[in-house]
Amino acid sequence: MRRRALLALAPALLLAVGGCSGGSDAAPxxxxxxxATQRFDQAGALHIDLRSSGLPKGRDGVSKAVGDGVVSADRPAFTGEISGVIxxxxxxxxxxxxxxxxxMSFFTKDYNPVEMSTLGAPNPAEFFRPGTGIGQLISETDALTAGEESREGKVVVQTYSGKxxxxxxxxxxxxxxxxxxxDVTYGIEPESGEVRSAEIVGEFYEGHxxxxxxxxxxxxxxxxxxEPA
Known part of the structure; x- marks a missing residue:
């Protein structure tokens, strides 16, 4: 009896395992x-963790930026910590x-005005401006195709890759x-449609x-x- 019960469960177990692979049931x-573009542009605010690898030797640039952003067309904003080469x-x-x-606050408690372009870095507030920020990157991605499901921490996402x-x-x-x-690969949470990750690979610096x-x-x-006091 036990053997017959296990055999009866086998198809269900196979279906459950197969359902985790993603791809076939992914949204077009x-x-x-x-x-994903709409969810980001209507988020109000969210947390961002940006990291880079492969910064060319002798070049200024950002290696990590962690903080919170306010999504707004008129007043996008960011507050957080940035690490890199200055x-x-x-x-x-x-x-x-x-x-x-x-x-920015650099070895002081006070914040002083700074022009980010002089540091070789973008203004992080612009990542949160609808129409030109992260949401627009998603919208402008070409040749997007669905990949497999992937686990990112506690969240299972559907991957999509494109140019x-x-x-x-x-x-x-x-x-x-x-x-x-x-080349870009997004991780999109299927239920909410929210983009949870984006990996962008290419020649950010000429030849690198x-x-x-x-x-x-x-x-x-x-x-x-x-604004800082």
Missing amino acids: PDEAKRI QGNPAGISLIAIDEQTW LPAASVERLFLLGKEADTF TMTFTVTLSDYGKNVTVD
Whole structure:
């Protein structure tokens, strides 16, 4: 009797295992792209963890940025910590960015105005502006195809891979001018349609391939970013 019961359960177990592989039941790429863009642009606020690998020796750039962003067309904002290479030296700063203005705290408790382009870094507030930020990157991705499901922490996401025009990457990262396209893989949470990760690979610096990985969480969290006193 026990053997017959186990044999009866086998098809169900196979179906359950097969259902975790993803791909066949994934939302169509165009629909996933549309919904993910919409979810990001309507998030209100969320947490971001950006990391890079492959920064060329002797070049300034960001290796890590962790903080909270406010998604807004009129007043996008970011507050958090940024690490990287500044003027040839490894450094970590606290940063507040509101629209086009940025302030940083570097070895002090006070925040001082700074022009991010002089540090070889983008203004992180721009990542959260609908129409030109992360949501627009998703919208501008070409040749998107569904891949497998993948676990990212406690979240299972459906992966989608495609190509990003260099102009889209340059607009946001201020890098990649000499590239043609970038390879991108998104992790999209199936139930909510939220993009939870984006891995962008390509020639951010001429002759050097780098990877930027963006992880997003806490969609809709309560975030207030004010100008420093």
